[in-house]
Amino acid sequence: MSLSAAAIVSALEGLLGPAGVIGAPERMGAFLNEPRRRFHRTAAAVAVPPDRAAVQAVMRWAHENRVAIVPQGGNTGLVGAQVPARGDEVILSLARLDEIRSLDAGAGVMVAEAGVILENAHKAAEAAGAMFPLWLASQGSARIGGVLSSNAGGVNVLAYGNARELTMGVEAVLADGRLYNGLTALKKDNTGYDLKDLLVGAEGTLGVITAASLKLFPLPRDYETALVNLDSPDMALALLRLLRQRAGARLNAFELIPRIGLDIQLRHGMLDADPSAGLAPWYGLVEISRMEGTAPGTLAEILEAAFEAGLLTDAVIAESLADRTRMWAFREQMSECQSREGASIKHDVSVPVAAIPALISEGNAAAEKLVPGIRPVPFGHMGDGNIHFNFSMPAGADPQAFMARHDEQLHAAIYEVVLRHGGSVSAEHGIGQLKVELLKQVKDPVALEMMRAIKAALDPRGILNPGKMLG
C-alpha cells in the first residue's frame, strides 16, 4: 500500500519544513528536465534537505514507508539516472549540502559536500594554490555527489584518472538512513572491503553520497599544448605511444578529432580562427604539464621527433593562452557542433586503446552500409580508449525520419563492433535508465548476478533509485 503524492508531500514537510519540499509539478522543471530531454516522468515531490541529518531523516522515513528515492545533484547526467523512471518517486536533491568542509592544499585533500558545484571545487582548490583535475563540459552545474555517483571522466583521465581515482573516501546515507562514515584522507588503508569504490559509480542505487574527501594536486607552472595533423587513427596511436614513452606521466591529454569537426565549426562560425596547421584527415589535441622550475620546450622536442619518425604531418604549438583556449574550445564544442547539422546518433564507448583504429574503421564501414551518406564524427579521449562515436545524419536528410529509421539499428551495429573488440557500451556516462536493457544483453551474467546480490544486501526494500542500472 503506497502513499499518495499528497501524503508524501505532507510527511516530507513535517521532516524538512515547507521550504524543503516542492510538491507542485509545475515548480519541478529544473529537477525533471535533464540535458537531452529524453525522460519525461514527473515526481511525487522534490525534497531539498538542508544538511546530512535531514538526508538521514528522509531516508529513514522513505525506508519505513517504502517510498522510492531518486538522489540528484546538478541534474546534468546523460542517461537519466538522476530523474524519475516511474513517476511516484521523491527526488532527493543534494543541492543545499554545498559546503567545502575543509581544504588543505599542502596535504592534498579537500572535503566537499555532495552539493558543491564542480567549478566551485576547482576555484576553491586554485585559490589555495592547488588543483582538482576533473574537467567536464558541465562543470558549471554538475555537483560533486553526481560527479562521483556517475564516476565522471573528462579530458584529463589519462593523467589523473576518473572521479573514482580522485576520491579518497566518501560519506553516504544508506537506504535505511544509517550513516556510513568513510571520509578518510588516507592514501593507503587496507582495513576491509573497498566500500568507497562501490558507492562511487553506483548511480545512487546503493547509498546517497553526502560528502567526499578528494585528492588535490600541485598546480603545474604551465601547460604545453599542441594541435597536430594526422593521417589516420593508426598514426594517432603511434604518436600516443611516443608521447607516453617520452613525456611519461606529464602527458595530460590526447584527444582525437576528425576533420569534419573542424569543417562544421568553421562553417557555423563557432571558432574565431582556425586553430590548426591546415587541413588534415584527423587532429590530435595533445597537452603536457610543466612543473615549476622545469624548462619549457619538451612538447616541441617530442613533436619534432614524431615528425621525423613520420608520426604526424604538421602541428601548431600554442604560443599564448588564447591559442590554448581556442584549441580546447575546438575540442569542447565537438558535441554541440553536431546539433548545427541536424540529427545525430551518439555512442559513448571504449575499447582497449590499441583497438581504436579498428573500432573507427569497422564502425564507420558498418554505419555507411546501413545509412549511405551518414557522416561519422568519432572523437574523444584517445589516451584512455574512450571514443564518443557519433554520427550526423546525411547532409539534407530529414532529422525525424533519420532518427526513427536508424537509431536502433545503428546502436546495434556499433555495439557489435565495440563488444567484438572487448569494449564497453558505456565508457563514462553510465547506465541510468537509458542503457538498462542494453546492459542486460551485454554484461557478463555472473557480474549482473553479483550486482543484484549486492543491491539486495544494501537496499533490501529496493527504494534507492529503482529502475536504474539494474532495472
Next chain:
Amino acid sequence: MSLSAAAIVSALEGLLGPAGVIGAPERMGAFLNEPRRRFHRTAAAVAVPPDRAAVQAVMRWAHENRVAIVPQGGNTGLVGAQVPARGDEVILSLARLDEIRSLDAGAGVMVAEAGVILENAHKAAEAAGAMFPLWLASQGSARIGGVLSSNAGGVNVLAYGNARELTMGVEAVLADGRLYNGLTALKKDNTGYDLKDLLVGAEGTLGVITAASLKLFPLPRDYETALVNLDSPDMALALLRLLRQRAGARLNAFELIPRIGLDIQLRHGMLDADPSAGLAPWYGLVEISRMEGTAPGTLAEILEAAFEAGLLTDAVIAESLADRTRMWAFREQMSECQSREGASIKHDVSVPVAAIPALISEGNAAAEKLVPGIRPVPFGHMGDGNIHFNFSMPAGADPQAFMARHDEQLHAAIYEVVLRHGGSVSAEHGIGQLKVELLKQVKDPVALEMMRAIKAALDPRGILNPGKMLG
C-alpha cells in the same frame, strides 16, 4: 555434518588426481609456515588445481559440502590471511595457474594468472620494453593473486598506486564455483558496480581471483635517486611538498628512514659502504623517473633549491647503478635489520601525509613512557602517509620478557595516536587473522555492517576464508 579430513582428501583426489592434492600434514610445511611464524593451524588438505576449470570444480564441491577454503598465492602475507584459522580448511593454492596469458607493451596491458610470481611479471614486462611498477620485498615469491587479494603497496605507490590502481580487471571463481569474467583491458568502463575493486583487497573472502589484467607503463630511460639528510620529519614533509610541486608525477618514491636504521646496518655489516652524506637524525630516499629524451639533472636542481630553502642539510645523488642499489638496499633492509637487535614490535599504519610528524613524535613519546629506553624505528612511505612504526627493544633487554610485557600495551598506545590523527591500523598488510579483533574495535560500525552484508550476499555459506577480515 562436516567431512573428515580423509573424506576431503579422497574427494579432492577425485577432482584433481593424486598429484593435485596434499593430504599428509608433514608435506604441507611450505603452505602452512607463513613468514613471521605467528599462525600454527594445520589444514585438512592442500589442493593445487592445474587450471581455472579445476578451481571451479573445487569450489563447486566445497560449496556443496560446506568445506572451508583458504585461497593461497605465494604464502608471503604478514597477517595470516593465507593460512588456516581453524584447522579443518582446505588450502587452495593457485601456484599452478602461472601463465601470462597475454602481454602487449604498446597497449600497456598484461593478463597474468593468479599464480604468476610477481618478479616473473616484472621480467616479462621488461622483456617487452615495459614496466609493471609494483615492487615488494617479497616479490621473488609473492604471486599475483595474493598481491591483488591483499591490495599490496610497496615503494612506488606515490607514483603508480597500490595493486588496486594497477589492475584493470579480474577474473574470479565465486564461492559456488561460478566464474566472474571481468578481465577487461579498459581504462574507462561505467557499466555497473565496481566489482573489480571489491575483489581486490578482499583477502579471498569474496571470491578466488584466478587472473587479472594489469597496467603496464613505458620504461623510464633512467632514474635520479638521492639520499638526503634531514633534521626532522617536519623537514621531510616540507621537502616532499617541494618535490611534488617541482617534479609532479615524476616523483616515484619518498622513503623516510631514521638514523638508527643506518647505525644498525653499519654495525652489523649489512652495507658495503655508508650510502649517506654523513650522520643526520633522519634520511630521505627520493627518486624521480626520467623519460627518454629528457635531460638529466632535474633532481639535482630541485635538491639545490631545497638546500637553499633550508629543507635539507646535505645530500648524495646516486652517480652509478651501484650507488642507487646501495641506497635502496639500505631502505629494503630496514625491516630485516631490526631482527639483529633482538625483539621488535611492529605497526603497519598510515595517517594523512601532513600528520606524519605528529604521529612520529607522539608515538615515540607514548612508547618511551611505557618502556623507557625503547628504540623507535619508524620508517617507510612518507609520500603516501604509510609508516612502518616499529620499535626495537631497549639495548640489552630480554626479548621474551619485552614481548610478553609490552606487545599489547604498545599496540594500544600507537593505535590510539594513529586513530586520533584519522589514520589506519593497517595501511598495506591487511587484516587477515591478526587484526580481526582490532578491526571490530576501530572500524566505523556501519562499514562493518555493510561488509558483512556483502559477504553474506556473495558467500552465503561462509566457506571462503572463514575467520579472516570479518572474523
